[in-house]
Amino acid sequence: MTPVEIGTLSVIAIVTMVYLGMYIPIALGLVSFVSIWVISGKPILAFNFLKVAVSDGVTEYSFATIPLFTVMGLLVSRAGLGSDIYTVLNRAFRRLLGGIGMATVGANAVFAAVTGSSIASASVFTKIAVPEMRNLNYNKRFAVGVVAGSSVLGMIIPPSAMLIIYSFVSETSVGDMFLAGIVPGLILTAAYIAWILFAGKMFPSYLGEGINDAEDIPLTTYELLDKTVPITALIAIVLGGIYTGWLTPVEAGAAGALAALVIALIRRTITWRELWETAIETGHITASILFLIAMASLYSRMLGYAGLPNELNNALQTYQFGFVEVMIIYVILMLFLGTILDTASIILIVVPLFITLVESMGMSIVWFGIITVIGAEIGLLTPPLGISCFVIKTSLNDPTISLKDVFFGAFPFAVIMLLVLILLIAYPVLSIGILG
Numbered sequence: 001m002t003p004v005e006i007g008t009l010s011v012i013a014i015v016t017m018v019y020l021g022m023y024i025p026i027a028l029g030l031v032s033f034v035s036i037w038v039i040s041g042k043p044i045l046a047f048n049f050l051k052v053a054v055s056d057g058v059t060e061y062s063f064a065t066i067p068l069f070t071v072m073g074l075l076v077s078r079a080g081l082g083s084d085i086y087t088v089l090n091r092a093f094r095r096l097l098g099g100i101g102m103a104t105v106g107a108n109a110v111f112a113a114v115t116g117s118s119i120a121s122a123s124v125f126t127k128i129a130v131p132e133m134r135n136l137n138y139n140k141r142f143a144v145g146v147v148a149g150s151s152v153l154g155m156i157i158p159p160s161a162m163l164i165i166y167s168f169v170s171e172t173s174v175g176d177m178f179l180a181g182i183v184p185g186l187i188l189t190a191a192y193i194a195w196i197l198f199a200g201k202m203f204p205s206y207l208g209e210g211i212n213d214a215e216d217i218p219l220t221t222y223e224l225l226d227k228t229v230p231i232t233a234l235i236a237i238v239l240g241g242i243y244t245g246w247l248t249p250v251e252a253g254a255a256g257a258l259a260a261l262v263i264a265l266i267r268r269t270i271t272w273r274e275l276w277e278t279a280i281e282t283g284h285i286t287a288s289i290l291f292l293i294a295m296a297s298l299y300s301r302m303l304g305y306a307g308l309p310n311e312l313n314n315a316l317q318t319y320q321f322g323f324v325e326v327m328i329i330y331v332i333l334m335l336f337l338g339t340i341l342d343t344a345s346i347i348l349i350v351v352p353l354f355i356t357l358v359e360s361m362g363m364s365i366v367w368f369g370i371i372t373v374i375g376a377e378i379g380l381l382t383p384p385l386g387i388s389c390f391v392i393k394t395s396l397n398d399p400t401i402s403l404k405d406v407f408f409g410a411f412p413f414a415v416i417m418l419l420v421l422i423l424l425i426a427y428p429v430l431s432i433g434i435l436g
Helices: 003-019 024-040 043-059 061-079 081-093 099-115 118-135 140-155 161-170 174-202 221-243 249-267 272-306 308-318 323-338 343-360 365-381 387-395 403-426 429-435
Strands: none
Touching: 003 024, 003 272, 003 308, 003 343, 024 043, 024 272, 024 343, 043 272, 061 081, 061 099, 061 118, 061 161, 061 221, 061 249, 061 272, 081 099, 081 118, 081 221, 099 118, 099 140, 099 174, 099 221, 118 140, 118 387, 140 161, 140 174, 140 365, 140 387, 140 403, 161 174, 161 272, 161 343, 161 365, 174 221, 174 249, 174 365, 174 403, 174 429, 221 249, 272 308, 272 343, 308 343, 323 343, 323 365, 323 403, 343 365, 365 387, 365 403, 365 429, 387 403, 403 429
């Protein structure tokens, strides 16, 4: 077999193995190692590829953003900042039909700006928002759907773990990826709120029958400051430091982690034992991501050695596919893979295949990253995988809400994500215009 044929079979093998339940880094590393061995006929070359891939993953300075932002997100959850911002926004939107859903979207957007995790958002707001909406007679599918839909904001609004992973795979600046995620994240947030407002006016039964407004008790000035100042300060330190150029992403992660720890200690929401558990959990998450990135690096090198990206580029040029056709193919591929794989797997498998083509067509690698993350994130809301939907169902203590209800509730938000994705493809300036 030719190297290209071996490379193609390796991609199919990886997708199959991941779908069958094999741990993603193991699938990436094992297949890539064997493929290099088969192509070259020299096991020592496969070991050399592995050594370089692991060494690059460990020594990359910007990789330090992973543990720092991870511990910051865990400490923010411990400090209860998610429930604080939800309470404030709930009061602000209370007078609007569906206002509690809008508050959930807004709170998720703010929470995403300090955690960067869709799974964390889904878990936190399932426990906070869903019970309150159910108590007010909101439709159960709307209640879980709005949490599922807005939880994905954690992967596009910086600091986002997926944007960091993409930056490693594509060798792009983490800071540039964070900047590029701002406007798309705000557009998606606004689109969700607009949908809830429109549905409340045109299809009130979608929100629920006989909705009762909770008593509108205004927050005192002290309560308002207590619930908004900490998270506002944290966002200002992290994102403000990055966007003004005062801090690198690594330094911003360290400053944010320290600030989150100070907030949790001042509020007395974390014990020394919980702090130790947070450190251990951070280590587990960091180690797993490091292993993932190292094996993804080996996979990328294997594809380049097999010549598969160049062959894909030549094939598309032979059929004279232009920008529109390539993007249609890419989005369809992302949507398909999103039904069976998680976001990180999609980024690690697909990006190395298409990155050469994107560069040859003169498209921005940063813009391509935003398109990739949003396209892959749609999969968090679609069956059969739909990780956010599974997290919500697992976090619920309500036997009347089935996984089917969660998927049906999330469907309108998945459609909105697709429409926003098309908008960002049509107008790249919305993503990269902020970079100047």
